[in-house]
Structures are given as structure tokens and as C-alpha cells.
Amino acid sequence: MGRIFGLYRRLVAIRIRAQMQDRSSFLLETLSTVLVSGVTFVTLALVIQRFEGIGGWSLGEIAFLYGLVEVSFGLMDMIFSGFDPRDFGNRVRLGTFDQMLLRPVDITLQVFSSEFIVRRLGRIAQGAVVLAVGLHLVEIEWTAAKVLYLPLVMLGQIAFFGSLFIIGSTITFWTVESIEVINIFTYGGAEMMSYPMHIYPDWLRRFFTYLLPAIFLNYYPALYFLNKPDPFGAPGWAAFLSPLVGAGMLALSLAIWRVGIWHYQSTGT
Amino acid sequence: MRRMPIVVRELKKTYQVALQRRGALGALRSLVNRKTRLVRAVDGISFEIAPGELVGYLGPNGAGKSTTLKILTGLLVPTSGEVQVGEFVPWRQRRSYVAHIGAVFGQRTSLWWDLPVIESLELLQHIYDVAPGKFRHNLDEFRKLLDLDAFVDTPVRSLSLGQRMRADLCAALLHEPPVLFLDEPTIGLDVVAKERIRQFIRHINQQRGVSVVLTTHDLSDVQKLCQRVMIIDKGRLLFDGQLSKLQERFGGRRQVVVDFGERYEAVQVEGAEVTQHEGQRATFEFEQGTISASELIGRISARYRIQDLQVREPDIEATIRRIYEQRLLG
Numbered sequence: 001m002g003r004i005f006g007l008y009r010r011l012v013a014i015r016i017r018a019q020m021q022d023r024s025s026f027l028l029e030t031l032s033t034v035l036v037s038g039v040t041f042v043t044l045a046l047v048i049q050r051f052e053g054i055g056g057w058s059l060g061e062i063a064f065l066y067g068l069v070e071v072s073f074g075l076m077d078m079i080f081s082g083f084d085p086r087d088f089g090n091r092v093r094l095g096t097f098d099q100m101l102l103r104p105v106d107i108t109l110q111v112f113s114s115e116f117i118v119r120r121l122g123r124i125a126q127g128a129v130v131l132a133v134g135l136h137l138v139e140i141e142w143t144a145a146k147v148l149y150l151p152l153v154m155l156g157q158i159a160f161f162g163s164l165f166i167i168g169s170t171i172t173f174w175t176v177e178s179i180e181v182i183n184i185f186t187y188g189g190a191e192m193m194s195y196p197m198h199i200y201p202d203w204l205r206r207f208f209t210y211l212l213p214a215i216f217l218n219y220y221p222a223l224y225f226l227n228k229p230d231p232f233g234a235p236g237w238a239a240f241l242s243p244l245v246g247a248g249m250l251a252l253s254l255a256i257w258r259v260g261i262w263h264y265q266s267t268g269t
Numbered sequence: 270m271r272r273m274p275i276v277v278r279e280l281k282k283t284y285q286v287a288l289q290r291r292g293a294l295g296a297l298r299s300l301v302n303r304k305t306r307l308v309r310a311v312d313g314i315s316f317e318i319a320p321g322e323l324v325g326y327l328g329p330n331g332a333g334k335s336t337t338l339k340i341l342t343g344l345l346v347p348t349s350g351e352v353q354v355g356e357f358v359p360w361r362q363r364r365s366y367v368a369h370i371g372a373v374f375g376q377r378t379s380l381w382w383d384l385p386v387i388e389s390l391e392l393l394q395h396i397y398d399v400a401p402g403k404f405r406h407n408l409d410e411f412r413k414l415l416d417l418d419a420f421v422d423t424p425v426r427s428l429s430l431g432q433r434m435r436a437d438l439c440a441a442l443l444h445e446p447p448v449l450f451l452d453e454p455t456i457g458l459d460v461v462a463k464e465r466i467r468q469f470i471r472h473i474n475q476q477r478g479v480s481v482v483l484t485t486h487d488l489s490d491v492q493k494l495c496q497r498v499m500i501i502d503k504g505r506l507l508f509d510g511q512l513s514k515l516q517e518r519f520g521g522r523r524q525v526v527v528d529f530g531e532r533y534e535a536v537q538v539e540g541a542e543v544t545q546h547e548g549q550r551a552t553f554e555f556e557q558g559t560i561s562a563s564e565l566i567g568r569i570s571a572r573y574r575i576q577d578l579q580v581r582e583p584d585i586e587a588t589i590r591r592i593y594e595q596r597l598l599g
Binding site for chain 1: 284285339342343344345346360363364365367368372374376377378379381383384388392395396397398
């Protein structure tokens with residue numbers, strides 16, 4: 001276990017150092033990420049103010065939900081950089097993945113540590129600012145349970161988004177053309193999860209409840225933190241499923257990943 | 270060092286290749302109803318390689334060389350057949366197996382693109398868990414043999430192809446594998462760089478007893494390096510043995526080139542075919558085993574006046590080309 005962690009640290013350190021070689025371009029890229037995603041939220045905030053909230057949620061409440069999802073997604077995008085389906089598809093095509101299979105280290109660990117894109121900090125920082133604004137605007141009645149549960153919700157979301165990346169990368173073993181389809185789920189899913197889910201049509205919400213159980217990662221935990229009633233009458237413990245759903249999705253995606261590797265080794269490309 | 274003989278029995282690998290339909294409607298139809306065609310990349314190959322052998326695996330593009338090598342290195346699972354390398358079945362125990370082999374796929378690097386060579390090598394030390402003393406010792410030796418010092422601090426992306434191949438060979442051997450697989454190790458290199466790579470391969474084979482399997486379509490690799498050659502085409506092994514035996518078996522035709530003392534209208538001798546006749550020079554080609562060179566020269570001199578002559582050994586390249594062609598004909 002110590003050896004695995006040591007290797008992970010070494011491999012990631014290399015990736016980080018490579019990006020830091022050109023410090024000015026790194027800073028510029030990070031800054032531009034902050035600006036782009038910042039402008040998106042400012043626009044949204046203006047719209048929300050104009051219409052006095054979305055679906056009965058105030059600007060502060062939406063900022064809380066939005067910021068939380070942004071921070072989690074940004075963290076995932078950084079930690080799971082190696083599983084980003086676009087880059088992973090290229091690695092398979094260029095044979096870099098074969099080179100990993102030739103090394104006596106767990107293949108999942110190798111892919112996981114094959115990239116670590118630091119400029120995602122831009123999106124994380126932007127999300128953190130929005131989250132801070134949200135926390136400032138809404139008076140959350142903090143309890144010990146809420147303080148302890150907030151990081152768990154984020155972990156659940158990171159695991160959930162990460163599992164989508166892993167499934168997306170697995171699909172590139174079969175076809176590279178459908179990457180855009182899986183990106184709709186990953187990026188589109190994150191986008192949809194930034195808003196309270198009761199504003200969506202029933203079929204869409206059902207999809208995100210039963211097929212891709214995203215609703216347990218953002219909406220129900222948010223209701224709990226914001227002390228809001230549940231319009232769908234789900235049991236109270238639905239708010240606490242986030243870490244469980246996240247871990248479950250991650251386990252499922254890793255199982256699919258194993259199947260994908262076996263398929264890849266059976267067919268080659 | 271561990272001894273790892275390689276045993277391959279009736280190895281087969283079949284790919285399903287999707288057939289393209291024509292036109293926009295065709296593309297749609299392929300989505301719903303995929304027509305596939307079976308391609309036999311490797312079609313029943315068997316061989317054994319003893320520890321310490323240096324074997325050339327020769328064949329034209331698409332013959333099945335790379336597929337075989339991918340199976341031997343654990344990257345690919347065969348459709349049927351057996352492979353045993355030492356105590357391992359490559360694709361079943363891939364992770365523990367690859368710790369005991371070295372592999373260089375000529376067109377790809379196992380090094381980190383944006384790292385200086387030395388840092389890549391140090392990283393591999395940790396990945397293969399090589400003891401520091403062993404690592405130092407091997408690195409020192411390979412640095413000298415491969416002359417790495419000039420570019421050891423250069424990022425891999427800035428290396429020339431030859432330099433990169435030298436760095437990759439070093440990387441593949443730091444953990445002292447008993448078996449080394451090389452896929453086209455000299456492809457794209459100039460004559461000097463090729464020779465340096467060959468010297469190194471010969472060295473680690475002879476001095477360290479590393480078994481080497483190398484694929485190539487460069488015949489001089491085989492002639493200069495390999496005691497044994499395997500020729501593959503269309504997934505089947507056409508020949509497996511000593512290079513010299515190849516000539517005998519496939520009857521490489523020898524030539525006697527004669528300069529006559531005078532001009533003859535037509536020359537003809539029993540047991541040989543005249544393939545060229547211009548001015549006072551004629552080329553006789555004859556099958557090995559049917560007649561000896563001295564016998565033929567005797568017959569020629571009995572009829573014509575010889576001024577000078579030379580005997581030419583068969584050209585390997587031509588022999589191999591003929592093997593492929595014969596196979597093409599049936």
C-alpha cells in the first residue's frame with residue numbers, strides 16, 4: 001500500500017512539474033478558467049435576480065448548490081484527469097496505454113496518475129467563491145451533523161463524476177466517435193446538477209433519480225442543508241445517500257472498466 | 270538470472286473487422302446491422318525459444334509479426350493456442366509477468382515525453398522496484414555501451430529517433446529481464462545508428478545471456494544478428510531455422526558469371542539456365558544440390574573459352590521474396 005501511494009505521488013508530481021515549467025502560461029490559463037466560469041455565474045446571477053429566483057429558490061440558495069457542484073466537479077476534473085475520456089481515447093490510439101500495460105503496476109493506478117491538470121484550480125476557485133457567496137446570502141442553521149456531512153457530500157459528488165469519466169474512458173475501447181455522447185452525460189449532468197432538480201420535467205428528473213441517481217448527490221443534500229421541504233415526499237434519509245451513491249457508482253464504473261480492459265486485450269486496436 | 274524458455278503451441282488470433290457499406294444509407298445500415306469479416310492475423314503458429322537465443326522474426330507488413338509479439342508480451346489475448354514464457358502465461362498473469370520481460374515497440378517510447386531521459390529511467394527504477402545498487406550498476410554499464418551521456422539530461426521529445434531508441438533499450442533492460450522483445454528496433458534509423466543498436470543487442474545477448482526476439486523487415490538485421498530466423502506470412506510460419514538452412518531449403522539459386530575469351534552467339538549448358546548474356550559476359554543460374562559449381566564450370570569450359578569467372582552466393586532477400594511469392598501462388 002505504501003509503495004502504491006509512493007508511486008502515485010511520484011507520477012503525479014511529474015505531471016505537476018511538467019505543467020509548471022512555463023509558469024506564466026500556467027497562470028494565464030488558470031486565470032482564464034476563473035474568468036470564463038466566473039462570467040457564466042455572474043450572468044446567471046443577473047438572470048436569477050431579474051426573475052427573483054428559480055423555482056422558488058433564492059439567489060443565495062442556488063449559489064450554494066451551484067458552488068458546491070462546481071467545486072466538486074473541478075476537484076474531480078483535476079484528480080481524475082487521467083480518465084478524461086478525450087485524452088484517454090488519444091492515449092489508446094497512440095499506444096501510450098499499451099506502454100502502461102507493459103509495466104508491472106496496477107493499470108488503474110497508472111491511468112489515474114497519468115495526468116493531473118492543475119489549472120482546474122481555476123474552476124475550483126470560482127466554485128468556491130460562488131459557494132462562499134451562497135453561504136453568505138443564506139443563513140444555514142449549522143449543526144455538528146451538517147458540518148461533518150458537507151465534505152462527505154462533496155466526496156460523493158467527486159466519486160460520482162469520476163465514475164462518469166471512468167465509464168467514458170472505458171467506452172473509448174469500443175468506439176472513439178461516441179465520446180461526445182458520453183460528454184453530454186458528464187458535463188451536461190454536472191450542469192443540470194447545478195440547479196434545483198424540481199424545475200426539470202418529470203421524465204428528466206426520473207432519469208436522474210432511477211437511471212443516473214444524480215438527484216441524491218446534489219438536490220436532496222441541498223434540501224437538508226437549506227432546511228427546505230421536499231416537493232416529492234422522499235423519505236428523510238434520501239438526503240444522506242450521497243456518499244453511498246457516489247461510492248456505488250465508482251465501484252460500478254471500475255467493474256465496467258475491468259470488462260473494458262479485457263475487451264481491449266481480446267480485440268486490440 | 271531466471272531462465273525463461275518460450276513455448277508457443279498452435280497460436281491463433283482472429284480479428285473481426287467491420288465491413289464498410291457504401292454511402293450515407295450504408296453508414297446507417299452498418300450501425301444497425303454490422304457486417305464483419307474474420308481476419309486470421311495469426312493462424313496456427315508453434316515454436317520454442319530456448320534461454321539465450323537471438324531470434325529474428327521476419328515477415329512483410331501485416332504478416333502477423335506484431336500480433337504475435339503483442340501476445341508474447343501479454344498485451345493481447347489469443348483466440349486459441351498456448352503460450353508459456355517461463356512459469357507465466359503472458360495475458361493471464363500480465364502484471365507479474367511484465368516485471369520479467371523487456372519490450373521495445375520501435376515506433377513508441379516507454380519514456381515520459383516531457384521528462385529528461387535520466388528522470389524517466391529513475392522513475393522506471395521505482396516502477397520496477399529495482400534495488401539502488403543494481404540500478405546504478407546497470408545504468409553505468411548501459412550509459413557507456415549506448416553512449417547516453419550526451420543526451421541523458423535532454424527531454425525525450427527533443428531526442429533524435431536513434432537517441433530515443435538507445436534510451437528505450439536502456440529503459441527496457443534496467444530491471445534485468447531474461448527475455449527482451451523488440452518490435453522493429455532499427456526502423457527509420459541511418460546505417461550508423463542501426464549498427465550501434467545491433468552491437469548493443471548482440472552484447473546483452475552474449476554477455477548477459479538475455480533471450481532476444483526481434484521483429485524486423487530489414488534483412489541486414491537478421492544477417493548480422495540472428496542465429497535463427499522465423500519467417501511468417503499471412504499468419505503462418507513459413508520457415509524456422511538457421512539462416513544458412515534457409516538457402517538450402519528454398520533452393521536459393523547460385524550464379525556463375527563468366528567472361529568469355531571470345532564472343533558467342535548463344536550459350537547453353539546442361540544443368541544451368543542462362544539468365545543474362547550480353548557481349549562477352551553471361552550469367553548462369555543453377556539450383557543448389559543438382560550440380561556443384563566446379564562441375565558446372567567444367568561443363569562451361571568444355572564448350573567455351575573462359576577468361577574470367579566468379580561464383581555468386583544466392584541473395585537472401587531474393588530468396589525470401591521468392592518464398593512469399595510462392596505462397597502467393599498457392
